[in-house]
Amino acid sequence: MSDTLNLTLKVWRQASPSAPGEFKTYKVYDISTHMSFLEMLDVLNEDLISKGEEPIAFDHDCREGICGSCSLMINGQAHGPDRTTTTCQLHMRRFRSGDMIVIEPWRARAFPVIRDLVVDRSAFDRIMTAGGYVSVNTGNAVDGNAVLVPKQNADKAFASATCIGCGACVAACKNASAMLFVSAKVSQFALLPQGQPERSQRVEAMVAKMDEEGFGGCTNTNECEAACPAGITVDNIARLNREYIRATLTAE
Amino acid sequence: MTTEAKPVLDGRIPAGPMADKWELCQRELKLVAPTNKRKYDIIVVGTGLAGGSAAASLAELGYNVKAFCFQDSARRAHSIAAQGGINAAKNYQNDGDSVWRLFYDTIKGGDFRSREANVYRLAQLSANIIDQCVAQGVPFAREYGGVLANRTFGGVQVSRTFYARGQTGQQLLLGAYSALMRQVNLGKVKMFPRREMLDLVVVDGVARGIICRNLVNGQIETYAAHAVLLCTGGYGNAYYLSTNAKGCNVTAAWRAYKRGAMFANPCYTQIHPTCIPVTGEYQSKLTLMSESLRNDGRVWVPLKADDTRSPEQIPEAERDYYLERRYPSYGNMAPRDVASRAAKERCDAGFGVGSSKQAVYLDFTAAIQRDGESTVRAKYGNLFDMYQKITAEDPYKSPMRIYPAIHYTMGGLWVDYYLQSNVPGLFVLGEANFSDHGANRLGASALMQGLADGYFVVPNTVADHLATRKLTPVSTDHPEFRRCQEETTNRIKKLLSISGKRTVESFHRALGKILWEYCGMSRSAKGLEVAIQKIRGLRTEFWQDVRVLGASNNFNQDLEHAGRVADFLEFGEVLAQDALTRNESCGGHFREEYQTKDNDTLRDDQNFQHVAAWEYAGENAPAVRRTEPLEFTEVKPTQRSYK
Ligand SMILES: Cc1cc2nc3c(=O)[nH]c(=O)nc-3n(C[C@H](O)[C@H](O)[C@H](O)COP(=O)(O)OP(=O)(O)OC[C@H]3O[C@@H](n4cnc5c(N)ncnc54)[C@H](O)[C@@H]3O)c2cc1C
Ligand code: FES
Numbered sequence: 001m002s003d004t005l006n007l008t009l010k011v012w013r014q015a016s017p018s019a020p021g022e023f024k025t026y027k028v029y030d031i032s033t034h035m036s037f038l039e040m041l042d043v044l045n046e047d048l049i050s051k052g053e054e055p056i057a058f059d060h061d062c063r064e065g066i067c068g069s070c071s072l073m074i075n076g077q078a079h080g081p082d083r084t085t086t087t088c089q090l091h092m093r094r095f096r097s098g099d100m101i102v103i104e105p106w107r108a109r110a111f112p113v114i115r116d117l118v119v120d121r122s123a124f125d126r127i128m129t130a131g132g133y134v135s136v137n138t139g140n141a142v143d144g145n146a147v148l149v150p151k152q153n154a155d156k157a158f159a160s161a162t163c164i165g166c167g168a169c170v171a172a173c174k175n176a177s178a179m180l181f182v183s184a185k186v187s188q189f190a191l192l193p194q195g196q197p198e199r200s201q202r203v204e205a206m207v208a209k210m211d212e213e214g215f216g217g218c219t220n221t222n223e224c225e226a227a228c229p230a231g232i233t234v235d236n237i238a239r240l241n242r243e244y245i246r247a248t249l250t251a252e
Numbered sequence: 253m254t255t256e257a258k259p260v261l262d263g264r265i266p267a268g269p270m271a272d273k274w275e276l277c278q279r280e281l282k283l284v285a286p287t288n289k290r291k292y293d294i295i296v297v298g299t300g301l302a303g304g305s306a307a308a309s310l311a312e313l314g315y316n317v318k319a320f321c322f323q324d325s326a327r328r329a330h331s332i333a334a335q336g337g338i339n340a341a342k343n344y345q346n347d348g349d350s351v352w353r354l355f356y357d358t359i360k361g362g363d364f365r366s367r368e369a370n371v372y373r374l375a376q377l378s379a380n381i382i383d384q385c386v387a388q389g390v391p392f393a394r395e396y397g398g399v400l401a402n403r404t405f406g407g408v409q410v411s412r413t414f415y416a417r418g419q420t421g422q423q424l425l426l427g428a429y430s431a432l433m434r435q436v437n438l439g440k441v442k443m444f445p446r447r448e449m450l451d452l453v454v455v456d457g458v459a460r461g462i463i464c465r466n467l468v469n470g471q472i473e474t475y476a477a478h479a480v481l482l483c484t485g486g487y488g489n490a491y492y493l494s495t496n497a498k499g500c501n502v503t504a505a506w507r508a509y510k511r512g513a514m515f516a517n518p519c520y521t522q523i524h525p526t527c528i529p530v531t532g533e534y535q536s537k538l539t540l541m542s543e544s545l546r547n548d549g550r551v552w553v554p555l556k557a558d559d560t561r562s563p564e565q566i567p568e569a570e571r572d573y574y575l576e577r578r579y580p581s582y583g584n585m586a587p588r589d590v591a592s593r594a595a596k597e598r599c600d601a602g603f604g605v606g607s608s609k610q611a612v613y614l615d616f617t618a619a620i621q622r623d624g625e626s627t628v629r630a631k632y633g634n635l636f637d638m639y640q641k642i643t644a645e646d647p648y649k650s651p652m653r654i655y656p657a658i659h660y661t662m663g664g665l666w667v668d669y670y671l672q673s674n675v676p677g678l679f680v681l682g683e684a685n686f687s688d689h690g691a692n693r694l695g696a697s698a699l700m701q702g703l704a705d706g707y708f709v710v711p712n713t714v715a716d717h718l719a720t721r722k723l724t725p726v727s728t729d730h731p732e733f734r735r736c737q738e739e740t741t742n743r744i745k746k747l748l749s750i751s752g753k754r755t756v757e758s759f760h761r762a763l764g765k766i767l768w769e770y771c772g773m774s775r776s777a778k779g780l781e782v783a784i785q786k787i788r789g790l791r792t793e794f795w796q797d798v799r800v801l802g803a804s805n806n807f808n809q810d811l812e813h814a815g816r817v818a819d820f821l822e823f824g825e826v827l828a829q830d831a832l833t834r835n836e837s838c839g840g841h842f843r844e845e846y847q848t849k850d851n852d853t854l855r856d857d858q859n860f861q862h863v864a865a866w867e868y869a870g871e872n873a874p875a876v877r878r879t880e881p882l883e884f885t886e887v888k889p890t891q892r893s894y895k
Contacts, residue, residue, distance in 0.1 A: 016806060034531045036642075042536055042757070049755050049810065054801045057809055059324060061497040063537045064638065066422055067328040082641075089641045114468055115807040122445070125325050129437045133430035134389045138309040138707045141380070141387035145344065148398030158391035158416055161423060165327055194389040 005031045005097040009044065011056055012104045014113050021113065023102075033093040037080065038063060038070065040092055057116040065089040065229060068164035071171070072117055073104040078168035078227040086166065086229040106167050108176035110214045121167050123213040124181060131205035132185045134194050153191050160187040162230045172227035175216030180224040182206050183240035184232045190243050200247035207244055261514070261865055261880040264668040265369040270886050271351075274373045277669070281712055282719035289314035292718050293477040295462055296320070297449045297504055300329035301421070301699055302682025303483030304428035305706030311440035312431075313711060318475055319432065320444045320464060322499055322812075327429045330485055330497040331702065334421020335542035335635065337403060337413035338699040340378040345402055349410040351375045356887055358697060361407045361587055362662075362690020363839035363853060364861070364889035365520070367882060369669055370687050374697075377704040382414055384707055388427040392416050403631075405695035406543050407587035407894070413696045418542055418635045424699055428706070447473070448812060450743075451736045452480065452508045452678065459508075459678035460726045461733060463740050467812060470805040472741050474728040479677050479714050482508060483706070486661035486683035488521065490820045490827065491772070492764020494658035495527060495540040501816040502823045505665050505684055513673040514865035514878060516666035516686035518823070519831035522693055522840045523773050524659035525551075525591035528642055528652075529611045538657040539642055541614065542635055543695040546584040548619035548628065549652070551575050551591070553612050557602035563613055563651050574598055578850075582894040589692045589840045590852070590894055592656035596773050597851060599655070606653045615651035656773060660698060662689040662840065663830075666865040666880075670713035671705060674865075677717060681705035686863065691839025744804045747814045752797030756814045759794050763787065763817070763824055771828050776844045780832040784825055791821040826866050826875050833877060836860045848891070857889055 006029045014021030028044050035043070038060055045055035061069040065086040072087045074080035080090045095101065103117065111119040149157075161184070169180035186203050189195025195202070218237060225234045266277040284292065292315050296307040299321040307319040321329060341354040354375040359366060382400070386392065392414050393401040402411040416423040435441040444464070451463035453474070461476040487502035488494040509515045526541045552571045559566065574594055576583040586594070595612050598604065605611050620628050625648055629636070636647050643653075664686040671679050671687070682702040689697065727733075770783035794817070802808040836856035837846040846854040855861075863880040 032532055032534060035534055036536070039534050039536050043534055046755055046757055049799060049801060052801070055810055057807055061323055061328055061499050062330065062333045063498060064333060064539050065641075066419070067323070067330070067332050067497060068325075069323060069328050084637075085641060089638070091641065091644070093644060118807065121324055125327075125433065125436075125443070125445075128327075128430065129433045131437075133434040134387065135434060136384075136387045136431075137312045138305075138384060138431075138711070141383035144342070144382045144386040144392075145399050147386070149394055150398050151394045151396050154391050154394040154398075157389075158393075158423070161391050161416075161426065162419060164422075165325065188391065189389055192389050192391065194387060 003033050005033065005092060005095060005099070007031060007095065007097070008100040010100065010102045013056065013116055015115065017112055017114055031092055033091070035092045036063065036088060037074070037090040037092065038088050057118045059118050060088055063088040066164060068166040071106050071119065071166060071168070073106065073171060075102050078106070078172040079229050083226070084229055084231045106171035108170045110176065110178070111167060111170065123215070124165055124167065126213060127178065127182060127206055127209045128185065130209035131198070131202040134189065135198060147193050149192060157188045157191040160184045160191070160232065160236055163232050164230050166229065168227045168229060169224035170215065172223040173216065174221065174223070175219060177218045177224070178210050178215035179218040179237050179240065180228060180232055180234070182210050183236035186243055187236045187239045190239060199243070200250060203240065203243045203247050261666065261674070261863070261878055262668070263367055263880055264670060265367070266669065270368065270372050273369050274376060278712055281716040284715045284719050286314055290316065292316065293318065294479050294481065294714065295475055295477040296481045296483060297462065298329065298483030298485060298682070298684070299326035299429070299432065300331035300483060300485055300682060301425055301428055301702035302684070302706045303481065304329065304425065304432050305703050306481055306483060306681055306710050307441055308428060308431035308435050309707050309711045310714065311435035311438070314440070317435070317441045318444060318477065319441055320447045320449060322446065322448045322467065324445055326432055326443060326445060327426060329425060330500055331421050331425045331699070333497065334699055335418045335540065336405065336544035337415035337420045337696040338381070338424065339405065339412050339696040340382045340414060340700065341375055341412060342379050342382060344400060345411045347410045349412050353410065354378060354412065357408045358688070358694055359690070359887050360892055361692055361694035363692055363855065363892055364690065364884065365838050365882065366688055366690030368884060368886055373709070374688050374701055374704050377708045378700050380708060381700060381703045385424055385427050388431060390416065390423050390427040392423070403544055404547055404585060406546065406585045406591070407582070407694045415544065418544070418632055421699060424703065449484070449504045450507060450740045450815065452511045453733050453736050454511050454675060455726050455730055455732050458676045458721065458723070461728065463736050468807055470803070470808065472737055474733045474737055476726055476728045476733065478718055478723050479679065481679045481681060481710065482665065482684050483681045484684045486664070487823065488658045488661050490763065490824050491658040491767045492760050493530065493535060493538050493768070495524060495538055498537060501819065503816050503819045506819040506823050508665060508673070508675070508678060510868050511675065512868065513675045513678055514666040514867050515663070515826060516863050516865040517663035517830065518827040518866065519771070519834060519841050520662035520691045520839060521658060522588060522660040522662060523592045523656045524588055525595055525656050526614060526654045527657035527659070528639065529606065529608060529655040539638065540659060541639060541652060541654055543588070545614060545632060545635060548631070549584065549614040549616050550618060551584055551612055551614055553598045553603040553605060563605070563615070572603070579894045586894045587692060587694060592773055593842060593851065595656055611653040611655045613651035614654045616647065617651070620648065658768070660693055662686065662691060662693055666863070670716065671710055672713065672717065676721060679710055679714060681710060691841055744811065744815070747798070747800050747811060747818070748804060750795065750798050750800070752799050754797045755799060756810060756817050759790065759798060760813070760817045760820070762790055763820055766790070767824055767827070771831050774842045774844050775831050777832060780828050783828045784832070787821065787825045787828065794818065794821055829875065830864055830866065834860055834864065853892070861889070
């Protein structure tokens with residue numbers, strides 16, 4: 001069994017936000033199956049630099065699946081073929097020698113390309129700014145055990161709160177909807193006592209901002225759940241819809 | 253090297269009994285009236301736990317805050333990756349915990365090389381942090397009755413660590429980030445993501461602003477303020493391979509150093525015992541397996557050297573649970589420096605496992621038999637998954653293979669009790685300062701420190717700076733801003749013009765190898781001298797032969813990396829120099845010449861019970877070593893024992 005791969009990569013190159021982009025084809029040889037996908041790109045980049053060609057730009061930081069920096073459509077799949085796995089945690093043992101791999105940036109109106117595979121995801125920050133918090137100033141807190149939270153609720157809130165904000169849900173959705181992202185934050189707070197006072201305003205403000213940023217609507221194709229590296233489920237979207245209806249019905 | 257001749261540094265520790273110092277200090281601190289706060293601008297560089305919490309809290313008070321980070325969002329600071337938990341002296345478990353015990357454990361864990369008063373304050377504030385985070389909606393782990401759950405971390409005998417499965421840092425950071433975003437919405441914080449701070453601007457001796465590169469369009473931008481807070485994290489990436497994120501750097505701190513701020517104890521680096529071992533030359537980072545795993549995992553190697561059997565084939569009687577053997581009262585929960593050295597000792601003696609022989613086992617068989625796989629999965633599921641993704645081995649079935657790796661840096665910019673550096677107006681928070689962990693940090697205490705600094709300490713102490721110092725109006729038109737901007741631009745031009753043959757990455761890797769070999773888990777005077785020569789050689793080569801492609805006026809990641817490596821190449825030498833000058837062993841700084849017969853650290857309190865702070869003396873002059881003596885009034889320094 002060979003431990004190394006030879007691959008053909010088709011990579012989206014785009015010099016700037018306004019420049020036209022195109023696919024370029026590269027060959028990489030002797031890629032160890034133990035490498036992560038990004039380490040494979042590192043190897044390619046080192047090679048490009050030595051040939052005098054500018055390296056491929058891609059976002060990454062923690063390389064352990066938690067910061068949400070890395071992205072990439074790999075053969076048409078957000079974060080590649082493995083479920084609940086970010087691109088930085090995807091390993092080359094998943095591929096076969098001779099494979100051709102197509103690598104593109106997230107494609108969505110709300111995520112414009114900055115360069116090559118790097119996109120601008122600041123729309124997510126703006127949605128959070130609209131209401132993704134509990135309004136409590138430093139110093140206002142009561143004892144941590146003063147408010148009891150049933151374990152089941154705490155666990156569910158935690159599961160929603162593990163969203164890494166990478167944008168794969170948007171990239172995977174044919175409508176480029178941000179519903180999974182928004183629903184995860186709305187759910188976390190809807191499930192906790194701390195989130196109750198602003199429950200209605202929060203969901204209304206975040207949904208309004210989401211629409212304003214140019215994300216599409218949700219048509220329940222569930223591609224977002226399949227692509228989510230953090231395992232956020234579409235149950236959250238159902239809860240978001242209920243929260244939204246509740247908020248609009250009870251509005252004064 | 254000039255030593256001890258210079259006046260010693262004053263940590264400005266408040267008078268009074270230890271337990272009252274912070275309270276008394278707060279009484280003395282000058283305040284800024286609510287209506288005046290809006291007249292002050294504060295720059296916060298970094299949005300991790302330290303910077304995020306500080307920026308949000310200062311904005312809540314009414315200051316105008318500008319917050320900067322190099323990632324595309326404030327939520328991606330490397331605090332996000334912290335796994336195991338955060339300490340607090342709540343004594344919810346009724347197991348004898350107290351502020352004093354947390355203080356004592358931290359002082360002892362730091363091998364008596366930290367400042368007592370800071371550590372005491374940290375322990376006092378720890379409980380408020382948990383309350384604040386709960387109020388923000390941070391979903392900590394809970395018991396069935398609805399109360400908060402705890403686990404145990406290394407170097408202590410109580411259960412005081414709060415956690416959110418293996419993602420505590422993520423949940424705490426998202427809490428601070430949400431508080432920050434709320435202030436953005438209220439117009440009190442302006443966020444500047446994808447900016448890299450490349451210089452500190454000091455006017456009339458006071459920190460008054462920063463120079464940044466806009467990483468999207470390459471513009472060199474200037475920002476002025478009445479105070480600058482550096483919350484830029486640790487320098488572990490000097491070693492190339494570490495558990496830090498790829499972007500972690502020393503640049504912001506190093507640029508401040510070159511503008512006069514002193515760098516304290518750079519040689520205090522933490523090597524974490526439980527990381528996934530190196531597999532190949534292409535490896536870009538190392539992944540931590542949280543210390544919390546040692547609550548249930550047992551560390552062992554075969555009793556027989558060069559044993560090639562698979563772990564399952566090695567019977568119980570032929571295994572050496574060396575931590576339990578050497579440290580019976582702490583066992584697998586011995587502190588990190590002790591556990592790391594013990595792993596190295598076994599591997600160097602030929603007992604290592606796996607193909608590289610540079611690994612030991614972390615075995616969960618006993619825990620799975622005792623509690624069942626589902627219980628173990630509930631506690632550590634995401635860590636086990638991560639291990640499996642990286643190694644393609646199932647840790648529920650066979651033991652993990654682990655080895656120590658660079659993880660955290662106790663050293664950092666020198667600060668006084670107020671978290672102010674020796675440059676007035678420059679405050680340093682979180683991992684970027686040196687303040688609380690001495691020569692070794694205990695697990696679950698970095699998150700605690702970052703949040704204590706940001707939520708509770710700095711909002712008070714910055715006010716004192718603003719209220720007491722006459723701050724003349726300074727705008728970015730000031731000549732000093734122009735000068736620093738020009739220097740930054742020229743440096744970037746220089747990097748792009750060398751057009752050599754060697755990639756930035758290869759220089760970084762080479763530096764990392766030097767530091768790991770000579771300035772890693774064990775150090776010697778001879779080795780450190782070699783390291784210094786090699787680093788100097790590498791630095792010269794870098795400025796002659798590095799190849800950085802592309803332009804300065806667009807998105808250019810290779811250029812970003814080049815600037816960071818250039819700074820690591822200067823900083824690395826001071827790190828090695830500090831290790832060479834400290835002729836003792838303490839915590840993570842292990843000098844082979846100074847050890848007990850059991851291979852433990854041998855301190856020299858007579859000559860080294862002090863902080864070493866390095867002062868920049870010019871481009872070609874050696875850094876000057878200053879000291880701050882450490883006094884212990886509450887805890888008497890002893891030979892640390894975890895036996
Ligand atoms: C894998 C891992 C697990 C850990 N687990 C634990 C744990 O369980 N418990 C615990 O207590 N501690 C843990 N630690 C340690 C702890 O996470 C860190 O020490 C702490 O989070 C550091 O926080 P910080 O705010 O100081 O810095 P960071 O979170 O690193 O933030 C640094 C910030 O500064 C910005 N920045 C840096 N340089 C520049 C520049 N030049 N210009 C502009 N911005 C810049 C970055 O963008 C970022 O926003 C862990 C560390 C690691 C690596
Ligand atoms: S780089 Fe952080 S999630 Fe992939």
